[in-house]
Every structure is written in C-alpha cells, then in structure tokens.
Amino acid sequence: MDFNQITDLLTGKLTNWGTALIKLLPNIFLAAIVLVIGFYIAKFVRRISKKLIGKISHNITLNNLFSSVIYMVVLGIVIFTVLSILQLDKAVTSILAGAGILGLALAFAFQDIASNFMSGIFISFRKPLKVGDIVKLKDYMGKVISINLRDTVLQTFEGQTIIIPNKEVYQNAIDNYSYINKRRLDLSVGVSYGDDLAKVQQITLDAVKDIAERSQEDDVTVFFVEFGDSSINLSVRIWLNTPEQSVYVKVRSEAIMKIKIAYDANDIMIPFPIRTLDFGIKGGTTMTEMPVRFANQQ
Missing domain, CATH: 1.10.287 (Helix Hairpins)
Structure with missing residues (x-):
C-alpha cells in the first residue's frame, strides 16, 4: 500500500x-x-x-x-x-x-448493611421509638440518644453507650416506657400474719398518696398477692407522671421510707424469715446443750 x-x-x-x-x-x-x-x-x-x-x-x-x-x-x-x-x-x-x-x-x-438500612427506614416511618425515649431493647435498658439509618444508639443508666443494629431493633420486641409519658412503680411488701389486712391496706395507701411525682390521674392501688413463708405479701402500684429513671428511683426510695414509718407508727410488723439452727449429728440438740454433751464425751 x-x-x-x-x-x-x-x-x-x-x-x-x-x-x-x-x-x-x-x-x-x-x-x-x-x-x-x-x-x-x-x-x-x-x-x-x-x-x-x-x-x-x-x-x-x-x-x-x-x-x-x-x-x-x-x-x-x-x-x-x-x-x-x-x-x-x-x-x-x-x-x-x-x-x-x-x-x-x-x-x-452487603446484605446485612442493606438489612440494617431498610430497617432504619421502616423505624423512621413507623416511629416505635424516638430520641429521648426510655426503652428496653433486647437485654439493654436506657435512653435513646440517636437513631441513624444503620443503627440505634442507647445510653444505659450505668453510663454505657450501646450501639444496636437497626435490624435487631426492628425484628425484636421494644419496651417503650415513654410511649404514654408516665410509668408505673410496683413495690412488693410483706406484713405479718397477725396484722389486720384491711388496716394494712388503708395505711399503705395513706402513706404513699402524697408523693409529689405521683400521677394525679391514676389512683394508688394495693393488692394482696400471696401467702408467703413468713408473711402475707402485697403489691403497691404507683403511677408516676414521668418515665425518667431518676424520678423512678427517687419515688421507690421515698415510698419504702414512708411505708416503713407508717407501719412502725401503727404497730404493723414487716416480718423476716426465721431459721431454726439444729445442732447434733442426728438433730434435736439445742445450742445450750452442746457444751454439756461435749464435756460428757470427754
């Protein structure tokens, strides 16, 4: 060419x-x-x-x-x-x-990343929880501080920061204590079998009804729940006007003190378990008899 x-x-x-x-x-x-x-x-x-x-x-x-x-x-x-x-x-x-x-x-x-991402989108639209809510997710309980498209950040009451993938949040049960903006305190108490139960119930109600953080929309309830080994057990239920953990702990402590003071003032006994110590190989020997039997064996 x-x-x-x-x-x-x-x-x-x-x-x-x-x-x-x-x-x-x-x-x-x-x-x-x-x-x-x-x-x-x-x-x-x-x-x-x-x-x-x-x-x-x-x-x-x-x-x-x-x-x-x-x-x-x-x-x-x-x-x-x-x-x-x-x-x-x-x-x-x-x-x-x-x-x-x-x-x-x-x-x-990236199927796991995509799954967390889609779960984050569903959470954003359904809104089962929001920032500031007190929730229990799986084995962790605390306050939600961030909801991202991939994960949800939780701060426990002990100060730990827990990052939970959104797939785990969306696919598991969520205990949201802030959903109705109030929280119930259940307090267990035991009284002696010899006390008047009607009197115990009324005194317990009077002891906790003046707590400042108590929700005024809900009544305090006292229910007897079981016959214990050494006491009749009752449950005191108090609704609080906020779900905050600090208020919950404070009211629980205040309720215990008020109930104890009221019981002492009205001669209501909070019993404690009684244990009988039995000495000797075959039993049936008291503590005062032990030195005598030991001396005789010498």
Whole structure:
C-alpha cells in the first residue's frame, strides 16, 4: 500500500465521519436541550419531593436520602434518553446490563448493611421509638440518644453507650416506657400474719398518696398477692407522671421510707424469715446443750 492509497483511505474515513457528524448534529442539538432541561427538572423534582416527604417524616437525614435517590433516578432517565437520541442504544443496553450485575453482586456482599438500612427506614416511618425515649431493647435498658439509618444508639443508666443494629431493633420486641409519658412503680411488701389486712391496706395507701411525682390521674392501688413463708405479701402500684429513671428511683426510695414509718407508727410488723439452727449429728440438740454433751464425751 503506497502513500496515495493511505491518504485516500484516511480521507474517506474522515469524510464518512464528517458526514455522519453532520447528520447527527440535529440529534446532538436536541440531546443537549434535553440534557439541560432534564437537569433542571431533576432539581425541581428533588425540591418538591423533599417537601412532600418532610410532611410524612421529620427525620432530616432520611428526607435528604429519599430526595437524593429521586433526583438520581430522574437524572438517570434523562441520561438514558439523551443516549437514545444520540442513537447509542447498544451503550444503553450495556450500561443497564452492567448495572444489574453490579447491583446483584453488591446485594449479596452487603446484605446485612442493606438489612440494617431498610430497617432504619421502616423505624423512621413507623416511629416505635424516638430520641429521648426510655426503652428496653433486647437485654439493654436506657435512653435513646440517636437513631441513624444503620443503627440505634442507647445510653444505659450505668453510663454505657450501646450501639444496636437497626435490624435487631426492628425484628425484636421494644419496651417503650415513654410511649404514654408516665410509668408505673410496683413495690412488693410483706406484713405479718397477725396484722389486720384491711388496716394494712388503708395505711399503705395513706402513706404513699402524697408523693409529689405521683400521677394525679391514676389512683394508688394495693393488692394482696400471696401467702408467703413468713408473711402475707402485697403489691403497691404507683403511677408516676414521668418515665425518667431518676424520678423512678427517687419515688421507690421515698415510698419504702414512708411505708416503713407508717407501719412502725401503727404497730404493723414487716416480718423476716426465721431459721431454726439444729445442732447434733442426728438433730434435736439445742445450742445450750452442746457444751454439756461435749464435756460428757470427754
């Protein structure tokens, strides 16, 4: 192949490319217009979707995430439309196939992360708990200090910070002590079998009814629950006007002191278990008899 043939070949290729480019100019112009308009439409849709989602969810992070996803979806549609206008259908097909394979691989590789992420979304919409609530999650009890898309952060009453994956939060039972904004204190007390139970019940009610943190909407209740080994046991139930743990502990301590003072003032005995110590190999020997029997054996 001589120089002239090479020149003719290159000239022919460039001519064909130039002709194809000239034929494609209207499509390029149209694709540019679609791309610019589509870009502004995607931004407008993101702004509108953010406002609409904000009416349903007050989680700013979640709202931004959803609006960004919608923005990327609209922008992706615009890009695929532009590629179709430019007659790059094969490129569009290749991109979609590659995206499907990549998405499948990522789904298998990050299934736990995806599960926690989706659980975080469901928690944000259902709102079984919120920041500041006192809850019990699995074996941990404390105050919720943060709810993220991947995990929930809990601070226990002992000062520990517990990070629980959202999948564990969503799939297990949640004890929310702040849901009704009050909390019940159950206090167990035992009295002697010789005491008047009606008198015990009334004195117990009078002893705790003036506690300041008690919910005025709910009455204090006293129920006798069982015959114990050395006492008749009763349960004192007091509703508090707040679920806070510090108030719960304070009222429990105050109730114990008030009940003890009231029982002492009215000769009500809080019994304690009695144990009989039996000395000797075969039993039946008291402690005073032990030295005498030991001396006789000498």
